[in-house]
Amino acid sequence: MVRPAxxxxxxxxxxxxxxxxxxxxxxxRMAAAGVxxxxxxxxxxxxxxAMLATEGQAGGITVSTVAEARGFAGxxxxxxxxxxxxxxGKIEGLAxxxxxxxxxxxxxxxxxxxxxxxxxxxxxxxxxxxxxxxxVGGHRAGVLPDGADxxxxxxxxxxxxxTRLAGVMAHAGQSYHCRGTFEIRSVAWAEREGLVHxxxxxxxxxxxCPVVSGGSTPTAMLGEDFSGLTEMRPGVYMFMDxxxxxxxxxxxxxxxxxxxxxxxxxxxxSGHLLLDAGAxxxxxxxxAQELKPExxxxxxxxxxxxxxxxxxxxxxxxxxxxxxxxxxxxxDRLPIGAKVRIMPNHACMxxxxxxxxxxxxxxxxxxxxxxxxxx
Amino acid sequence: MVRPAxxxxxxxxxxxxxxxxxxxxxxxRMAAAGVxxxxxxxxxxxxxxAMLATEGQAGGITVSTVAEARGFAGxxxxxxxxxxxxxxGKIEGLAxxxxxxxxxxxxxxxxxxxxxxxxxxxxxxxxxxxxxxxxVGGHRAGVLPDGADxxxxxxxxxxxxxTRLAGVMAHAGQSYHCRGTFEIRSVAWAEREGLVHxxxxxxxxxxxCPVVSGGSTPTAMLGEDFSGLTEMRPGVYMFMDxxxxxxxxxxxxxxxxxxxxxxxxxxxxSGHLLLDAGAxxxxxxxxAQELKPExxxxxxxxxxxxxxxxxxxxxxxxxxxxxxxxxxxxxDRLPIGAKVRIMPNHACMxxxxxxxxxxxxxxxxxxxxxxxxxx
Numbered sequence: 124m125v126r127p128a129x130x131x132x133x134x135x136x137x138x139x140x141x142x143x144x145x146x147x148x149x150x151x152r153m154a155a156a157g158v159x160x161x162x163x164x165x166x167x168x169x170x171x172x173a174m175l176a177t178e179g180q181a182g183g184i185t186v187s188t189v190a191e192a193r194g195f196a197g198x199x200x201x202x203x204x205x206x207x208x209x210x211x212g213k214i215e216g217l218a219x220x221x222x223x224x225x226x227x228x229x230x231x232x233x234x235x236x237x238x239x240x241x242x243x244x245x246x247x248x249x250x251x252x253x254x255x256x257x258x259v260g261g262h263r264a265g266v267l268p269d270g271a272d273x274x275x276x277x278x279x280x281x282x283x284x285x286t287r288l289a290g291v292m293a294h295a296g297q298s299y300h301c302r303g304t305f306e307i308r309s310v311a312w313a314e315r316e317g318l319v320h321x322x323x324x325x326x327x328x329x330x331x332c333p334v335v336s337g338g339s340t341p342t343a344m345l346g347e348d349f350s351g352l353t354e355m356r357p358g359v360y361m362f363m364d365x366x367x368x369x370x371x372x373x374x375x376x377x378x379x380x381x382x383x384x385x386x387x388x389x390x391x392x393s394g395h396l397l398l399d400a401g402a403x404x405x406x407x408x409x410x411a412q413e414l415k416p417e418x419x420x421x422x423x424x425x426x427x428x429x430x431x432x433x434x435x436x437x438x439x440x441x442x443x444x445x446x447x448x449x450x451x452x453x454x455d456r457l458p459i460g461a462k463v464r465i466m467p468n469h470a471c472m473x474x475x476x477x478x479x480x481x482x483x484x485x486x487x488x489x490x491x492x493x494x495x496x497x498x
Numbered sequence: 499m500v501r502p503a504x505x506x507x508x509x510x511x512x513x514x515x516x517x518x519x520x521x522x523x524x525x526x527r528m529a530a531a532g533v534x535x536x537x538x539x540x541x542x543x544x545x546x547x548a549m550l551a552t553e554g555q556a557g558g559i560t561v562s563t564v565a566e567a568r569g570f571a572g573x574x575x576x577x578x579x580x581x582x583x584x585x586x587g588k589i590e591g592l593a594x595x596x597x598x599x600x601x602x603x604x605x606x607x608x609x610x611x612x613x614x615x616x617x618x619x620x621x622x623x624x625x626x627x628x629x630x631x632x633x634v635g636g637h638r639a640g641v642l643p644d645g646a647d648x649x650x651x652x653x654x655x656x657x658x659x660x661t662r663l664a665g666v667m668a669h670a671g672q673s674y675h676c677r678g679t680f681e682i683r684s685v686a687w688a689e690r691e692g693l694v695h696x697x698x699x700x701x702x703x704x705x706x707c708p709v710v711s712g713g714s715t716p717t718a719m720l721g722e723d724f725s726g727l728t729e730m731r732p733g734v735y736m737f738m739d740x741x742x743x744x745x746x747x748x749x750x751x752x753x754x755x756x757x758x759x760x761x762x763x764x765x766x767x768s769g770h771l772l773l774d775a776g777a778x779x780x781x782x783x784x785x786a787q788e789l790k791p792e793x794x795x796x797x798x799x800x801x802x803x804x805x806x807x808x809x810x811x812x813x814x815x816x817x818x819x820x821x822x823x824x825x826x827x828x829x830d831r832l833p834i835g836a837k838v839r840i841m842p843n844h845a846c847m848x849x850x851x852x853x854x855x856x857x858x859x860x861x862x863x864x865x866x867x868x869x870x871x872x873x
Contacts, residue, residue, distance in 0.1 A: 131587060133873060165816055187817045207817050208762040208772060210835055212506060232763060235834050262768040263818055270767070296815065387583040388607060392645070393637040397583060403850050404873075407782040440671065441540055441846055442562045442582050443638055459610050460585055471816055475778050478872060497853060498508060498779075 125488040127426055127481070128462050132385040133404040135477035136464065137172075137492070138428070139484045141379040142361060146176050149343065149360045156349040161185050161204060163338065163358030166471045168495040169480065170198035176361060185338075185356045189216040192227065194495040196220045204228040204336070206292070206356065208256065208264055209236060211243040221249040228252040228334075230292055232265045233272070237279040237286065244285025252289040253280045254334060255325075259317035260310065261296035268317035268324075277330050290334030291321045294356070298341035299410065304371045311346030314339075319351035344372045364470040365422055369414035380474060381428065381464040382421070383481075384444065386457050396457060398423075398436065398444035400465055405436060405444065406472035420444070421465040421473075427486070428464055431457070436465060500863040502801055502856070503837050507760040508779040510852035511839060512547075512867070513803070514859045516754035517736060521551050524718065524735045531724040536560050536579060538713065538733030541846045543870040544855065545573035551736060560713075560731045564591040567602065569870040571595045579603040579711070581667070581731065583631065583639055584611060586618040596624040603627040603709075605667055607640045608647070612654040612661065619660025627664040628655045629709060630700075634692035635685065636671035643692035643699075652705050665709030666696045669731070673716035674785065679746045686721030689714075694726035719747045739845040740797055744789035755849060756803065756839040757796070758856075759819065761832050770812065771832060773798075773819035775840055780811060780819065781847035795819070796840040796848075802861070803839055806832070811840060 127136060153160040162176040165187035173184055173195055183202040186192050192203050193216065201224060205217065209229040217227050229251045231237045237253070244251050255276050258265030266272040281288035295314035301307045314337045325332040337349075338356030340363075349355065362380040363373040382404055388397030411418045420436040423446055434453060438445040444465070448454065457463065467473035474480075474494065482490040502511055528535040537551040540562035548559055548570055558577040561567050567578050568591065576599060580592065584604040592602050604626045606612045612628070619626050630651050633640030641647040656663035670689035676682045689712045700707040712724075713731030715738075724730065737755040738748040757779055763772030786793045795811040798821055809828060813820040819840070823829065832838065842848035849855075849869065857865040 131591075131873065207774065210507075210760050210762050210774070212760060212835075216506075232765075233834055236762075239835060258765070258767070262765065263815060263820065264763045264765060264772055267767060385585050385587060387585050387611075388639045390607075390633070390637065390639060392633070392642060397639055399582065399585070402781075402783070402847060406777075407784070407847065408777070409782070440638060445638065459608055460587075460614060472777060472782065498506065 126486060127383055127483060127488060130383055130481055130488065132383050132462065133400040134383040134481050135474065135479065136381045136383055137480035137482050138379045139482050139489065141377060142172070143175065145361055145363060145377055145379060149357060150178060152343065153355055158349045158352050159183065159354040161336065161354045161356050162361070163206065163356045164191060164195065166358040166474060167361055168474070169492050170195060171492045172361060173200060185358070188498045189213055190497050191495050192217055192220060196225050201225045206230055206294070208232060209240045211239050214240060214243050214247065218244065218247040218249045221251065226252060228254060228289055230254045230256045232256040232276065234275055234279050237276055237283060241280065241283025241286040249285065251286055253286040254290050254292040254336060255280065255321070257291050257293040257317055257321045259293040259295050259314045261294060263296055265293060268320040273321055273324055274328050277325050281330055288331055290332040290336065291318055291325065292336035293318050295337070295339045295342050298339045299366070300413065301341065301370060304345050307341045307345045307370065308347060311342035314342050315346065315348060315352055322351065340367060341370055341372050359470050362470040362474070365418055365466050365468045366411040369411045378466050380470045381424065381466050382473060384463055384465055386459050386461045386463065389454060389459055394448055395437065396446040396448055396453070398446060398463065399442060400444045401439045401442045403441055404476050405439065405465065405467055406469065406476055407439065408469035408472040411468040418468065421467045424464045424466060426462060426464060431463070501861060502758055502858060502863060505758055505856055505863065507758050507837065508775040509758045509856050510849065510854065511756045511758055512855035512857050513754045514857050514864065516752060517547070518550065520736055520738060520752055520754060524732060525553060527718070528730055533724045533727050534558065534729040536711065536729045536731050537736070538581065538731045539566060539570065541733040541849060542736055543849070544867050545570060546867045547736060548575060563873045564588055565872050566870050567592055567595060571600050576600045581605055583607060584615045586614050589615060589618050589622065593619065593622040593624045596626065601627060603629060603664055605629045605631045607631040607651065609650055609654050612651055612658060616655065616658025616661040624660065626661055628661045629665050629667040629711060630655065630696070632666050632668040632692055632696045634668040634670050634689045636669060638671055640668060643695040648696055648699055649703050652700050656705055663706055665707040665711065666693055666700065667711035668693050670712070670714045670717050673714045674741070675788065676716065676745060679720050682716045682720045682745065683722060686717035689717050690721065690723060690727060697726065715742060716745055716747050734845050737845040737849070740793055740841050740843045741786040744786045753841050755845045756799065756841050757848060759838055759840055761834050761836045761838065764829060764834055769823055771821045771823055771828070773811065773821060773838065774817060775819045776814045776817045778816055779851050780814065780840065780842055781844065781851055782814065783844035783847040786843040793843065796842045799839045799841060801837060801839060806838070
């Protein structure tokens with residue numbers, strides 16, 4: 124029997140019962156709302172997790188890279204939304220998946236790319252489904268729900284030789300910067316309202332709009348009205364993380380992902396413990412600091428996952444994590460060589476530091492699941 | 499002939515003539531100072547770069563992970579300093595390299611680990627060289643040069659069954675937080691002075707101290723007196739980056755590393771361009787912001803590497819880079835689908851996002867070099 128303490132450090136741990144509980148909770152929420160769950164696999168990048176997330180059905184999924192699309196298609200996933208603005212250069216890698224029978228949906232928010240992608244797809248002899256990306260307040264990408272760009276973009280997709288207009292989509296990324304659950308519910312309102320308004324405009328113009336796709340973990344977890352949406356695309360809900368915890372989206376027991384690290388030093392004259400998990404094992408994501416500055420780069424826990432008193436990764440170098448010691452008993456409790464688990468700020472970024480998960484079940488390492496990397 | 503514009507995005511580009519000029523400059527500096535250069539390969543993680551950095555000799559190198567040590571040993575490097583505090587768990591992976599004839603040097607700053615590592619090495623039937631880590635002001639790890647811990651740690655290494663006391667080492671990490679070159683020269687003074695003082699104490703106590711090892715790119719580039727040091731271990735000098743440029747350690751033409759990206763959107767209503775290089779392609783390192791907040795996550799350049807007017811990666815999502823547009827001519831100059839090069843804040847962190855370099859020479863892609871990842 125392998126226990127986490129037997130693994131080399133740093134290693135990435137995935138708590139299977141917590142993962143399964145998170146998946147069941149979201150599946151239940153979306154089923155109750157009458158909305159299809161199209162999980163975003165940019166966090167997990169792992170076929171085993173994708174299969175669990177789609178309840179063993181290899182159902183519809185969302186990805187953020189062509190490498191993920193290829194990887195998941197190779198594991199039997201046949202309905203894949205590539206949720207980053209399409210450019211012709213990305214089509215080459217996706218066309219073979221369509222040829223093999225997959226339904227690949229692209230997104231765009233502008234006429235030149237809709238034209239270029241449609242033309243390139245036709246040259247390659249394939250047709251992609253395509254959604255118009257809507258900006259519902261995140262201000263990353265997308266046309267405004269009431270903007271003049273919406274219908275021209277939709278028409279180009281609809282009439283283009285290599286694209287089929289499938290509807291509209293949005294990612295309410297502003298939900299990650301909310302303070303408290305009231306604000307998140309406001310964002311969920313804006314996400315649904317913006318998407319439904321855009322969908323109505325398409326239909327009024329005589330254009331098809333079968334898909335109305337929203338999604339972010341905060342809005343999926345806390346939204347109260349999903350009417351008019353056909354699907355949601357949350358991703359980080361599978362693992363949750365310190366940022367989601369600070370946002371009020373989950374509870375402490377819902378964090379499925381952690382990084383196993385060794386104590387490699389006691390710097391008594393500076394008052395910190397040193398861990399062998401630094402910036403390349405945790406990422407430099409500081410998202411949770413926006414809500415609680417003292418969390419630094421992650422919450423340090425014992426091997427069972429219980430937070431140690433007031434111990435965070437306060438600073439980092441490439442392979443060093445520095446933890447300021449506030450509770451003097453920690454020097455004895457964590458001798459040099461001891462192992463700890465770090466709950467990361469942002470699971471998507473931390474998981475991407477590793478090529479595999481060590482899967483935990485009741486304190487035992489029961490499996491190792493590979494992740495897709497690159498683009 | 500393959501040009502950068504033909505590559506998929508995001509891709510990692512390494513400008514070979516710039517790399518070679520950076521290597522030659524540091525080799526020349528260290529030779530003139532009479533100090534051995536033991537380049538730190540945690541930035542490059544690539545055998546081809548290591549061979550160039552050691553002038554084709556597979557000479558002494560520094561690494562930050564056991565995976566790097568294994569990888570470089572497999573490419574003929576036989577003198578490797580693993581410059582992160584040793585713990586017994588790391589020894590298992592290093593002992594086979596010693597058995598095959600490599601000289602592996604470890605570091606520690608405390609008696610329990612010196613004892614534990616020495617005992618474990620003896621059990622495995624190998625002997626490691628070991629340096630005492632000195633804290634010369636970076637306050638990450640190390641005993642103070644005038645601290646009471648120095649001699650006890652050194653004695654345990656010297657007398658232990660599986661270790662051989664090789665001397666002292668320090669990394670003046672505070673040089674990365676300096677303002678201007680005067681401050682960096684002060685840090686270089688402290689680094690040299692602290693190491694020489696610690697070495698003197700060892701020798702006065704009758705202990706051997708053949709190696710006195712300093713090193714950081716800023717102190718190696720700007721230090722004026724290396725007397726008493728036997729070697730320096732800079733790393734990022736090979737590639738340089740926006741942080742080193744802001745620190746005054748290099749010139750704009752010295753940046754060898756960049757990320758190729760495509761423009762995937764024009765968000766006119768928010769005033770930014772969207773690139774397909776986000777947090778997983780650039781890392782979330784904000785080091786250069788300490789000196790120039792507006793640089794964000796990197797400087798956006800044209801395909802020849804010339805900075806575009808006032809264009810930086812101002813914000814990021816996992817696969818999106820957002821660049822605030824100050825110069826309105828950029829909308830036409832960078833249509834959707836155009837390609838750009840991003841000079842990263844911190845080359846070590848950005849390079850670690852990729853598994854290979856596309857090697858450029860005079861605007862042509864001439865080779866592809868793999869990188870070691872993981873631990």
